Amino acid sequence: MTVRSRQKLTLNDVARGCGVSRATVSLVLRGSPLVHADTRAKVEAEIRRIGYIYNRAAANLRSQTYSSVGLVVNDLSNPFFAEFAAGVDEALAEVGYVTLLGSTGESVQRQQAVLASLAEHAPAGIILSPAEGSDGAAVARVVGAHLPILVFNRELEGEWDYFVMDNLTGARLATEHLIALGHRRIAFYGGHRDSSSCRERREGYRQALANAGIEAEPRWCIETAPTRLEAARQAGALFVRDPAPTAAVCYNDAVALGLQLGLVARGRHPGSDFALVGFDDIPEAALSTPPLTTIATAPRARGRQAAERILERARDPSIAIEKRSIPVQLMIRESSCPPTEADGKAP
Amino acid sequence: MTVRSRQKLTLNDVARGCGVSRATVSLVLRGSPLVHADTRAKVEAEIRRIGYIYNRAAANLRSQTYSSVGLVVNDLSNPFFAEFAAGVDEALAEVGYVTLLGSTGESVQRQQAVLASLAEHAPAGIILSPAEGSDGAAVARVVGAHLPILVFNRELEGEWDYFVMDNLTGARLATEHLIALGHRRIAFYGGHRDSSSCRERREGYRQALANAGIEAEPRWCIETAPTRLEAARQAGALFVRDPAPTAAVCYNDAVALGLQLGLVARGRHPGSDFALVGFDDIPEAALSTPPLTTIATAPRARGRQAAERILERARDPSIAIEKRSIPVQLMIRESSCPPTEADGKAP
DNA sequence: GGCGGTAATTGGATCGATCTAAACACGAAT
DNA sequence: ATTCGTGTTTAGATCGATCCAATTACCGCC
Numbered sequence: 001m002t003v004r005s006r007q008k009l010t011l012n013d014v015a016r017g018c019g020v021s022r023a024t025v026s027l028v029l030r031g032s033p034l035v036h037a038d039t040r041a042k043v044e045a046e047i048r049r050i051g052y053i054y055n056r057a058a059a060n061l062r063s064q065t066y067s068s069v070g071l072v073v074n075d076l077s078n079p080f081f082a083e084f085a086a087g088v089d090e091a092l093a094e095v096g097y098v099t100l101l102g103s104t105g106e107s108v109q110r111q112q113a114v115l116a117s118l119a120e121h122a123p124a125g126i127i128l129s130p131a132e133g134s135d136g137a138a139v140a141r142v143v144g145a146h147l148p149i150l151v152f153n154r155e156l157e158g159e160w161d162y163f164v165m166d167n168l169t170g171a172r173l174a175t176e177h178l179i180a181l182g183h184r185r186i187a188f189y190g191g192h193r194d195s196s197s198c199r200e201r202r203e204g205y206r207q208a209l210a211n212a213g214i215e216a217e218p219r220w221c222i223e224t225a226p227t228r229l230e231a232a233r234q235a236g237a238l239f240v241r242d243p244a245p246t247a248a249v250c251y252n253d254a255v256a257l258g259l260q261l262g263l264v265a266r267g268r269h270p271g272s273d274f275a276l277v278g279f280d281d282i283p284e285a286a287l288s289t290p291p292l293t294t295i296a297t298a299p300r301a302r303g304r305q306a307a308e309r310i311l312e313r314a315r316d317p318s319i320a321i322e323k324r325s326i327p328v329q330l331m332i333r334e335s336s337c338p339p340t341e342a343d344g345k346a347p
Numbered sequence: 348m349t350v351r352s353r354q355k356l357t358l359n360d361v362a363r364g365c366g367v368s369r370a371t372v373s374l375v376l377r378g379s380p381l382v383h384a385d386t387r388a389k390v391e392a393e394i395r396r397i398g399y400i401y402n403r404a405a406a407n408l409r410s411q412t413y414s415s416v417g418l419v420v421n422d423l424s425n426p427f428f429a430e431f432a433a434g435v436d437e438a439l440a441e442v443g444y445v446t447l448l449g450s451t452g453e454s455v456q457r458q459q460a461v462l463a464s465l466a467e468h469a470p471a472g473i474i475l476s477p478a479e480g481s482d483g484a485a486v487a488r489v490v491g492a493h494l495p496i497l498v499f500n501r502e503l504e505g506e507w508d509y510f511v512m513d514n515l516t517g518a519r520l521a522t523e524h525l526i527a528l529g530h531r532r533i534a535f536y537g538g539h540r541d542s543s544s545c546r547e548r549r550e551g552y553r554q555a556l557a558n559a560g561i562e563a564e565p566r567w568c569i570e571t572a573p574t575r576l577e578a579a580r581q582a583g584a585l586f587v588r589d590p591a592p593t594a595a596v597c598y599n600d601a602v603a604l605g606l607q608l609g610l611v612a613r614g615r616h617p618g619s620d621f622a623l624v625g626f627d628d629i630p631e632a633a634l635s636t637p638p639l640t641t642i643a644t645a646p647r648a649r650g651r652q653a654a655e656r657i658l659e660r661a662r663d664p665s666i667a668i669e670k671r672s673i674p675v676q677l678m679i680r681e682s683s684c685p686p687t688e689a690d691g692k693a694p
Numbered sequence: 695g696g697c698g699g700t701a702a703t704t705g706g707a708t709c710g711a712t713c714t715a716a717a718c719a720c721g722a723a724t
Numbered sequence: 725a726t727t728c729g730t731g732t733t734t735a736g737a738t739c740g741a742t743c744c745a746a747t748t749a750c751c752g753c754c
Contacts, residue, residue, distance in 0.1 A: 034703085039702080053466055054741090060709090061709050061710065071448075077433050098465060101445070102440065117443060287605070289611060355710090371732085402711065408740065695754105701751100705746085706745100708741100716733105718734090720730090722728085
């Protein structure tokens with residue numbers, strides 16, 4: 001006979017060990033006021049003595065309750081998502097829920113696999129930041145019709161809660177800030193053309209320019225992968241012909257920090273002879289040289305909000321769908337400077 | 348009668364829907380070769396038709412198998428841990444496991460709560476990067492005697508697998524590199540005195556100095572919280588008296604990047620008039636100004652290794668405990684420069 | 695002593711899957 | 725016709741907890 005290496009202790013063992021019934025032990029575990037104080041003490045002592053561990057999966061099965069929430073993001077190595085995930089986990093832990101993690105690496109196919117896998121664990125709901133190119137119907141198919149989903153950060157077709165940063169307003173504020181400083185030749189730098197958040201930010205940029213009577217120069221809309229490295233590499237694209245822009249609104253902080261590096265590599269001095277603004281306010285933004293002016297969104301707090309919302313919906317699936325636009329705030333630091341003398345004179 | 352809002356479809360519904368037994372459907376779900384191809388097709392069609400979702404928790408309960416692994420870290424906003432977590436999740440997802448996330452925020456008390464919560468979900472094992480001041484016995488108590496634990500990155504008393512970076516060798520390599528460049532006055536900057544990883548790194552630093560016949564100056568061992576911000580604030584501590592150090596081995600990259608900022612704020616030029624070396628090789632290290640010389644440890648790959656190991660142990664709990672020292676590698680970049688003329692002459 | 699009422703406890707069914715051993719179908723061999 | 729074997733299917737028990745209805749214990753009161 002093989003050794004049962006992981007003999008588990010069940011509620012039955014506890015009951016037998018202290019001479020009460022399974023049901024009573026269960027009541028103790030759930031803190032019911034029905035059990036007598038002496039009985040409770042006896043049972044609790046036995047639980048500690050034998051080292052019993054509660055099996056929440058079994059409990060959930062019978063009681064049809066939930067104790068986990070799925071969280072699907074692109075990649076935790078993006079500090080914006082890492083912060084967001086930390087916020088989700090914090091809020092869930094406080095109410096005794098556990099976070100089921102899944103990452104897609106921006107692949108729609110992996111996303112389907114990850115969602116299917118999470119759904120099988122019967123979470124109370126899933127918080128999903130969809131990979132680019134996700135299909136809402138496909139998502140609905142794989143998670144089933146009745147699992148609450150909260151879509152974060154990117155558009156996804158379907159009847160779901162949707163929390164998105166106010167990308168348009170954020171980019172508009174950033175652009176207006178640069179205009180107020182005296183800039184007229186302003187680029188929009190970085191991001192993928194077909195990502196919904198990038199489209200919205202570009203639209204905010206366009207609106208601010210239009211309101212100021214400035215015509216947008218299409219060649220100053222530069223597409224890059226939203227990473228520091230790519231952004232650094234493409235910095236030259238801003239200066240291929242005269243006149244060059246004197247400032248840039250960047251798709252996000254990673255791109256902005258990359259652009260700073262790229263500028264330095266070309267002998268420019270971001271914050272003195274070129275102004276830039278980021279988006280997200282990741283922790284590094286305040287610490288770069290120069291500190292980055294950016295749009296703050298407090299991803300950790302957003303994570304908490306998302307967690308709270310998905311639990312609300314799990315409790316009551318009939319509440320109305322909410323499309324929440326998360327407010328943003330302009331954080332002015334030193335990367336956004338007025339144009340230089342020469343640039344100021346010749347717009 | 349209340350509306351059953353989340354009426355779930357079970358294996359029974361599938362069976363009834365296509366006129367076979369529960370057991371047959373179960374066999375189909377698990378890809379058993381026993382079922383006839385026609386039956387399989389019929390069942391699979393029905394599964395798709397009604398949108399059935401497998402309940403893995405119920406299956407695990409009966410079959411005594413596992414499908415998740417717990418991962419407990421301090422805080423995902425530390426990019427080193429975020430990368431590590433991404434690696435763990437990647438590797439687990441590939442074999443159909445799910446990651447249960449928990450974060451401690453460096454609080455021993457929260458760690459106990461998080462571990463208890465995770466253990467109740469019956470994971471195959473837990474990968475734990477212990478909070479500072481963790482008590483091995485307390486951990487053992489809360490997770491039970493038979494749950495595999497893999498300790499990562501920090502010491503923890505107990506009979507567990509233990510993966511730790513070769514902190515001593517790493518710090519020794521870093522220090523030797525600075526010595527080879529001609530530095531003689533080398534500080535050890537940042538980290539908490541009582542953290543085990545910091546102790547080990549300081550020891551490597553000390554050994555390298557001793558081997559070169561240099562006496563360590565205790566006042567150049569500067570303690571800070573291991574964050575960028577704190578490290579930036581304390582930069583002045585290096586220069587309180589003459590002669591000041593010309594180089595520093597930093598506890599980790601976050602500290603090193605913070606010190607760079609602090610130096611710049613004091614009018615110094617890291618990489619030309621002060622040399623520094625970090626530890627971890629987080630993604631930002633290569634992109635800072637100047638790019639940071641550091642000790643690479645590939646946290647994502649370590650995450651994969653940890654995931655693989657914990658699954659191995661879950662399959663066979665009798666395998667011998669392994670204390671694995673993870674090799675490190677010196678990445679030479681521009682932050683480590685030779686001493687300036689003046690400093691070189693007067694050691 | 696019997697009765698009602700509250701407090702505390704309990705046995706058996708149940709959640710949604712798997713496991714086991716047995717049953718069934720059907721053609722070939724005896 | 726019976727036996728056998730192979731391939732396929734299934735009923736009923738089971739995993740570890742909860743739920744429900746029923747039972748027991750005990751006290752006060754007429």
